[in-house]
Amino acid sequence: MTHDVFELMNNATRPANILIVDDDQELGEMLRDFLAPDHLKLTACLNGEDGLKELQSGKFELLILDIMLPGISGLDVLKKLRQSNDLPVIMLTARGDDIDRIIGLEFGADDYLAKPFNPRELAARIKAILRRTKQSSRRSESCELGDIALDPRTRRATVNGEPLRLTGTEFEILRCLLETPGEVVSKDKLNERALGRRFMPYDRSIDTHISNLRGKLERAGAINETIQNQRGVGYLLIPGI
Amino acid sequence: MRSLLVRIFLSFWLIIAISIGLAAGGGYYYAERMRQAFENFEISDTVIAASNALESSGRPGLEAWLGDLPSNYPVNVFVLDRQGKDVLGRTVPGRIERAIRRFDQRRDSHREHGRERRNLRPARPLTQLVGPDDELYTLFVVPKYSVYGEWVREQTRMLLLLLALMVSAIVSYALARAITRPVHKFREATVSIAEGHLNTRVSDSMTQRKDEIGLLAQDFNSMADKLQRSAQQQVELSRNISHELRSPLARLRVALELARRQTGDLAEFVRIETEAERLDSLIGQILSYSRLETRDQDESTPIKLAELLAEVVEDVRFECRSEGVQGVTVDFNQDQEPLVSGFAGELTSALENVLRNAVHHSPKGGSVTVELSSVGEQARITIEDQGTGVADEELANMFEPFFRTRSALATPELHGTGLGLAIAKRAIEKHSGTIRASNRANGGLRIEIELPVRPAVD
Numbered sequence: 001m002t003h004d005v006f007e008l009m010n011n012a013t014r015p016a017n018i019l020i021v022d023d024d025q026e027l028g029e030m031l032r033d034f035l036a037p038d039h040l041k042l043t044a045c046l047n048g049e050d051g052l053k054e055l056q057s058g059k060f061e062l063l064i065l066d067i068m069l070p071g072i073s074g075l076d077v078l079k080k081l082r083q084s085n086d087l088p089v090i091m092l093t094a095r096g097d098d099i100d101r102i103i104g105l106e107f108g109a110d111d112y113l114a115k116p117f118n119p120r121e122l123a124a125r126i127k128a129i130l131r132r133t134k135q136s137s138r139r140s141e142s143c144e145l146g147d148i149a150l151d152p153r154t155r156r157a158t159v160n161g162e163p164l165r166l167t168g169t170e171f172e173i174l175r176c177l178l179e180t181p182g183e184v185v186s187k188d189k190l191n192e193r194a195l196g197r198r199f200m201p202y203d204r205s206i207d208t209h210i211s212n213l214r215g216k217l218e219r220a221g222a223i224n225e226t227i228q229n230q231r232g233v234g235y236l237l238i239p240g241i
Numbered sequence: 242m243r244s245l246l247v248r249i250f251l252s253f254w255l256i257i258a259i260s261i262g263l264a265a266g267g268g269y270y271y272a273e274r275m276r277q278a279f280e281n282f283e284i285s286d287t288v289i290a291a292s293n294a295l296e297s298s299g300r301p302g303l304e305a306w307l308g309d310l311p312s313n314y315p316v317n318v319f320v321l322d323r324q325g326k327d328v329l330g331r332t333v334p335g336r337i338e339r340a341i342r343r344f345d346q347r348r349d350s351h352r353e354h355g356r357e358r359r360n361l362r363p364a365r366p367l368t369q370l371v372g373p374d375d376e377l378y379t380l381f382v383v384p385k386y387s388v389y390g391e392w393v394r395e396q397t398r399m400l401l402l403l404l405a406l407m408v409s410a411i412v413s414y415a416l417a418r419a420i421t422r423p424v425h426k427f428r429e430a431t432v433s434i435a436e437g438h439l440n441t442r443v444s445d446s447m448t449q450r451k452d453e454i455g456l457l458a459q460d461f462n463s464m465a466d467k468l469q470r471s472a473q474q475q476v477e478l479s480r481n482i483s484h485e486l487r488s489p490l491a492r493l494r495v496a497l498e499l500a501r502r503q504t505g506d507l508a509e510f511v512r513i514e515t516e517a518e519r520l521d522s523l524i525g526q527i528l529s530y531s532r533l534e535t536r537d538q539d540e541s542t543p544i545k546l547a548e549l550l551a552e553v554v555e556d557v558r559f560e561c562r563s564e565g566v567q568g569v570t571v572d573f574n575q576d577q578e579p580l581v582s583g584f585a586g587e588l589t590s591a592l593e594n595v596l597r598n599a600v601h602h603s604p605k606g607g608s609v610t611v612e613l614s615s616v617g618e619q620a621r622i623t624i625e626d627q628g629t630g631v632a633d634e635e636l637a638n639m640f641e642p643f644f645r646t647r648s649a650l651a652t653p654e655l656h657g658t659g660l661g662l663a664i665a666k667r668a669i670e671k672h673s674g675t676i677r678a679s680n681r682a683n684g685g686l687r688i689e690i691e692l693p694v695r696p697a698v699d
């Protein structure tokens with residue numbers, strides 16, 4: 001599978017466009033050099049306002065967003081972006097600042113990385129998310145369970161026919177759970193599928209994503225299907241009766 | 242402005258003035274009555290009537306006159322003969338007997354000392370009548386009621402007394418309440434702030450008062466404002482410090498990877514990477530240690546301890562599988578589902594620190610036992626390992642920041658920042674709990690954490 005993906009990325013004539021919004025100019029420049037050999041073209045922005053302006057061009061496939069920004073904060077940028085856009089977002093947070101991380105994921109970030117990060121890890125996460133985006137658009141069988149319906153081709157989710165807005169990660173988690181209703185899906189598998197990486201200890205991203213997903217499903221009126229936690233194992237979707 | 246001072250001053254003054262007035266008035270009235278009764282006695286109609294009765298018909302006349310006195314006569318008249326017996330054979334009141342005895346004794350004592358002063362006479366000789374048979378009768382007049390009884394009997398005075406008592410009671414009570422009520426309110430606010438509810442203020446009804454209490458309330462609130470602001474500033478400051486310290490580290494790590502790519506992997510690069518990571522986790526721990534103090538208690542939430550602990554155990558088990566800790570297993574026993582209140586993030590990292598510490602000090606293939614139980618109003622978590630334990634003299638210092646046991650000092654690369662247990666202790670104490678370490682009888686360390694159970698809200 002990985003081989004397949006690399007092939008796919010290598011064959012791509014144009015590199016993936018990525019925007020980083022971080023007030024550390026030198027870091028941005030070094031990251032641009034570091035990511036270039038992986039066919040990742042990094043554009044750097046020093047503040048949130050410029051970042052939002054850049055994003056309007058629509059050419060970016062992924063956003064790396066620092067939470068601590070001068071002027072409008074990274075969280076505000078994320079909130080504004082999510083009003084209209086499902087662009088994958090990786091947040092950079094300060095290590096140990098759980099609140100930023102949780103709020104960031106709640107506001108719809110796809111993944112996060114604690115700063116200072118290992119740049120190889122950043123490269124891996126970027127690739128994982130891009131791979132997921134490309135992969136899921138190739139796998140196209142739509143799935144349906146009770147009130148919920150997913151169409152991977154358009155990445156649209158509906159509850160009782162009403163459109164449901166999900167981030168890429170939430171969509172992927174829901175799809176993963178929908179494929180095997182009533183069966184426990186391990187956190188490891190969910191991580192692999194939705195975030196493209198293995199489950200790490202002390203990482204509660206999946207739990208936060210699941211709790212967001214639950215909230216969205218409930219508010220959309222999908223009351224029959226519930227996502228349950230099997231402590232220490234994973235999650236399962238209980239089909240409605 | 243200084244109306245509290247004025248109020249206390251006036252109230253005390255009023256109460257004391259009322260007391261003095263009542264006492265002086267009562268005393269004066271009493272003295273006046275006594276004086277009138279006795280001073281006017283000799284020339285009074287009573288004495289003259291008695292004298293007439295004795296003169297006209299001797300002792301029988303006197304007895305008849307005495308017996309004929311109307312029952313509403315304001316005084317009791319006693320007539321004593323030489324033997325000190327009442328002519329009508331009535332019991333003589335003790336007061337009169339004592340008065341006579343005193344009178345006689347005084348005379349005797351003058352004589353006994355042989356210094357009788359001839360010019361000294363008792364100030365108030367008793368009224369005496371001489372009968373036709375030269376018999377000497379001594380006349381005593383006793384008010385029919387005791388002075389106090391008579392005084393109280395007069396209803397208006399009784400009412401006045403009651404009124405005075407009531408007024409003084411009301412004034413005293415109002416004063417006491419005026420002083421203690423605000424004190425209670427201040428106390429509630431102070432306790433609440435001390436518990437970490439930094440947004441506590443005393444109410445407007447206190448700050449709008451025009452007296453010293455009002456001023457104190459305003460000062461109290463501005464103090465609380467400052468306290469809250471400085472707590473926020475500290476959080477802000479630690480965020481900024483964190484950001485400023487970590488930016489160079491972030492650049493360092495990217496630069497390191499770029500260097501690696503150019504020259505290939507060197508042993509020194511690995512070292513640089515490890516040290517950078519260590520520096521980063523040290524910064525994180527110092528900040529979380531200092532940030533713990535400033536958490537606002539109002540942000541605390543109910544926490545299902547069993548669930549939280551299970552997650553921590555799960556994470557540490559995962560770490561046991563993936564990292565260099567070989568074959569250490571973690572057993573988790575739980576027979577309670579206690580609910581505590583606090584901050585899930587802080588509590589999680591506290592328990593994580595303790596549990597990871599236990600795992601890292603376990604021998605290869607050893608096991609760590611985690612137990613959750615309830616003891617009265619406390620939830621108790623015990624974490625036991627099979628490591629070498631800690632020297633008894635070091636047990637007390639284990640939770641000090643940057644404390645390392647002697648064995649840990651010998652191999653620093655195996656051990657963490659020296660802040661893990663200090664953070665755990667501070668976090669547990671922030672949750673009003675306790676943490677204790679002891680050596681197990683058969684080797685290994687036992688850490689016991691107790692947290693107060695959140696009272697059930699129905």
